[in-house]
Amino acid sequence: MIRGHLEKTLLVFRRELGALLQTPSGWLIGALVLFVDGLLFNGFAVGNVAKTSTKVLEDFYYFAAGTTMIASILFAMRSIADERIRGTMPLLLSSPLPEIDLVLGKYLAALTFLAGLVATTLYLPGLIFLHGKVSLGHIAAGSLGLVLLGGTTLALGTLASAVSRSPLVAGVLGAAMVVTLLLAWMLAKVSAPPLDAALRHLALFESHFRPLQRGVLRLSDVVFFLSVSALALGTAARALAAQRGR
């Protein structure tokens, strides 16, 4: 059964990845992300004051998280909602493929493209090696953080896309969900126990990305990102199932 699901997921994955690689918009988003990352690297991370190399690297991951999340929302908002606009939703819903395979295949294709985009930005922290002292481990942890953060944003965006009528609404809804999780740490400050602990744990960036940004790899952060992604994708699959009348 698992093998069957895997094959079907891979089928969708290959098709969706091929579509992403062949559309100009995906490459355009990637080019824009690299351009903005370059600007922010020079103007913000490196800046005009002498900073230690560790600080430069941390600042790079700080703003790269923002561009990665924005790119993820842009990739995700079209994933399912676009089918409605193009009129192919009935085809999708009448497909014999299980909903979870559909959702997972689309998600993994977008995640692969996003991971490739993160990989192209690696030359920026690599530049720090020229004059500074940073470790490959710190770069690996930060890059893993970008992929995990981007993956979770993608999953939330996919959920928004599954329940929205248009890509625009999906984008707004997805962004709203992500921003809520980003701001959870502020809510935690004004909440009483034990709610404050729960809200603090939900803080996507402050609680779970910051350690990776600083080069500290924690199991709890990896579990958080993966479990929230799984929950969002599972819910997206159930939403599709509900639309199919199952």
Place this chain on the structure above:
Amino acid sequence: MHRTTNGSEKHGYATKLPIALAALGGLFALLGGRVLAASAAAPALAAAGVAALLVSTGLRARRGGTILALPHGLAAAALTVPLGLRLAGGPEGAATTLLHAAWVALLAVAVPTLLATERAAAAMVVGAASGRGPLRRAALRGATSGLWLVAVVALNYVASQRDIKRDLTYFKTTAPSAATLATGAELLEPIQALLFFAAGDEALTEVRPYFDGLAASAGKLEVRVVDHALEPELAQRLKIRGNGWIVLRRSGKEGDQATERIEVGERFEQARRALRSLDGKVLAALSRLAKGDRRVALTSGHRERNKTGARDEPEGQRLRKMHDLLDRFAIATRALGLADGLGDAVPDDVGAVVVAGPRSAFLAEEVSSLRRYVATGGRLLLLLDPRRDDGLEPLLAALGLERREGVLCAEKSHLRRTFGPADRALVVASGYSTHPIVTTANRNAGRVATVLQAGGALRESTGAERLTGAQVTFPLRTEVDTFLDRDGDFERDEGEKAERLEVVAAVTIPASRPGGRQGRAVVVADGDLVTDALIGNPGNAVLFVDALRWLIGEESVDAMPSDEADVAIEHRRDEDALWFYGTTVVAPLPLLAMAWWMARRRRRRARGGDGERDA
């Protein structure tokens, strides 16, 4: 059963009242449990919430059956638990914690199930194919979502409680540098290195290889690991309060003068910072034990740069870090002003005299004293600004030097700090010769450069005041784009020629009598060379240390102790332009090219499709 406006029939599930009651119940429970938890009405509100849910459960049992009633009942059951605990006085304990977790989990399953089943009930149309199927499927979906949520929360809780953490940031314990190895190899008396750590301490796994490497080349260094708990008497004699310390001592001798202590820290997290600069500390300790304190005199009384600085002086103009650096090489300092005999004769107990950026004039008697000092084998380090009001021109003339007019600037080979024209006076120079005072800089050529801030330039003079036999060399020159700015606008005007300029001079004066010592002087055309603002640059630090060691008579093996502490990234104008255009223009180009190519392919395919249709 009733008819809708479009004529279809709907099951009489009458969804509005049960949902309204459930929502009301949830609201009362929220008010009683959180918002107004401290008020006297809280238990009543919570009870009202449970009651509303029980009523909706009853309604659903009558109109809808078990599938629709069950989620309402579960929600009511879940909310009964906190109400019951509150009425029981909120007992503490593991059982209470478990109950709290249980009711939250139950609610997390009940709420999505309730929403899913009520939504399905509201959308149901009567017919042969309908009935309980859609409701069962909705209940299953809702319950699955709830269980997923509970599982995710539980997984996150377990992961946070049993967290595994790895710090992957840059870390490396320093290895023994050439300077430290050389100091170790020159030991005349046996020295013991006692490493106070418990067996298995993570910090010890970093410290031990360092000392093993040092002991391999230092024949008179003995290394031993000592656990503070197992040898308390030894620790007490050496004034060590716990593990995480390194003690270097002359073997068989007691007392503070025979013992050096270095704190590392017992726990690895604490020890990381100390381990990055371990080599510098060990070098300083070994130097003090092996050679005793060497001494240089710093002139005072002429507004020289100094450790504390004037009240309104920027912190970057002080010499705190220079003193730290001297301490690492076990070089002590003392002041030398008029009151200390500068107007008469330089005392005999100093290895060298340093004049660090004076900003007011020396007396003629002081200048004569320094001239006699260097002429009779003394050692002099002059760090001078391009001004000429410090009264030192006769001393420079005696050394065969003179200062050129103007402030040293560069068109390209300069740092960028303020991104204004003044940055041109932050000149980067790396034209090192093979003189001993630039040995370390030469060994690290390509990786170090010396920075001068509003410095000047020197040239050789052949006046009558020149001491007999004085030989002048220039170990450091600037790049070809430097010039001397005479009008203070940092721009190269007509008459300000771009050329390589001499910024450091090394002078030797033959011994004044048979068997006497050669006089030596190093003149740097920048009073800021070793201020806190610049000495962090390795090119400045190694030049200063190598110059001092040449003056004292300890020609450098390698002046740099190894240091793995993080470094500040300085900017150079020529590099900045490359980085900027490279990262913002060149890097995105391949992806833009792909976007353009994909768009072109798509247009071609569309045109190809149109052509086929036309055919």
